[in-house]
Amino acid sequence: MEIDLIFKIAAVGIIVSILNQVLERSGREEQATMTTLAGLVVVLMIIVQKIADLFALVKTLFQF
Amino acid sequence: MANMENLFAVCALAMVCAVLYAAVRRVRPDYALAISAICSVMILISAVKLLTPILAFFRNLQDLSGLNAALTAPVLKTVAIGLLTQLAVSFCQDAGEQSLAKSVEVSGMLLAFYTALPLASQVLRLLQELMGG
Numbered sequence: 714m715e716i717d718l719i720f721k722i723a724a725v726g727i728i729v730s731i732l733n734q735v736l737e738r739s740g741r742e743e744q745a746t747m748t749t750l751a752g753l754v755v756v757l758m759i760i761v762q763k764i765a766d767l768f769a770l771v772k773t774l775f776q777f
Numbered sequence: 778m779a780n781m782e783n784l785f786a787v788c789a790l791a792m793v794c795a796v797l798y799a800a801v802r803r804v805r806p807d808y809a810l811a812i813s814a815i816c817s818v819m820i821l822i823s824a825v826k827l828l829t830p831i832l833a834f835f836r837n838l839q840d841l842s843g844l845n846a847a848l849t850a851p852v853l854k855t856v857a858i859g860l861l862t863q864l865a866v867s868f869c870q871d872a873g874e875q876s877l878a879k880s881v882e883v884s885g886m887l888l889a890f891y892t893a894l895p896l897a898s899q900v901l902r903l904l905q906e907l908m909g910g
Contacts, residue, residue: 726808775857
C-alpha cells in the first residue's frame with residue numbers, strides 16, 4: 714500500500730496552511746486564496762488518480 | 778498468511794489516517810476530508826484485490842452448475858455498483874452533503890435495478906410460460 718500518499722496530502726495541507734497564514738498576515742489575501750486553491754487542486758489530482766485506479770480494478774474484476 | 782498481513786496493513790493504515798485526520802481537521806477541514814477519502818480508497822483497493830480468488834471460485838461454481846454467464850453477470854455487476862455507490866455516499870456524508878449522498882444512493886439503486894432488469898424479465902417470461910400464457 715502506498716501509505717506515502719496520505720502523508721503527502723497531510724504535508725501539502727500543513728504547508729498550505731502555513732503559507733496561507735504568512736500571506737494573510739502580510740496583507741496578500743488574494744494570493745493566500747490562490748495558494749489554498751492550488752494546494753487543493755494538487756491533492757484532488759492525487760485522489761482522482763487513486764479513485765480511477767479503484768474504478769479500473771472494479772471494472773476488470775467484475776467484467777463491466 | 779498474505780490476508781492476515783493485509784488485515785494488519787489495513788488496520789495500521791486506518792489508525793494512521795485517523796490520527797492525521799484529527800491533526801489536520803482543525804487547520805484545514807478540506808484536506809482532512811481528502812486524507813480520509815484517499816485512505817478509504819486505498820483500503821478498498823486492497824480489499825477488492827482479494828476478490829480475485831473469490832470470483833474465480835464463483836466462476837468455477839458457475840461452470841460446474843452449467844449456468845449461462847448472462848445470468849450471473851448482473852449479480853456481479855450489482856455487487857460492484859453497490860460497492861462503489863456506498864463509497865461515494867460515505868464521502869458525501871463525511872463532507873456533510875446529505876442531499877448529494879441521497880441522490881447518489883437513489884441513482885445507484887436505480888442503476889442496480891436496471892442491471893438486474895434482464896434477470897427480472899426472464900423470470901417473468903418463465904412464469905408466463907409456466908402459467909401457459
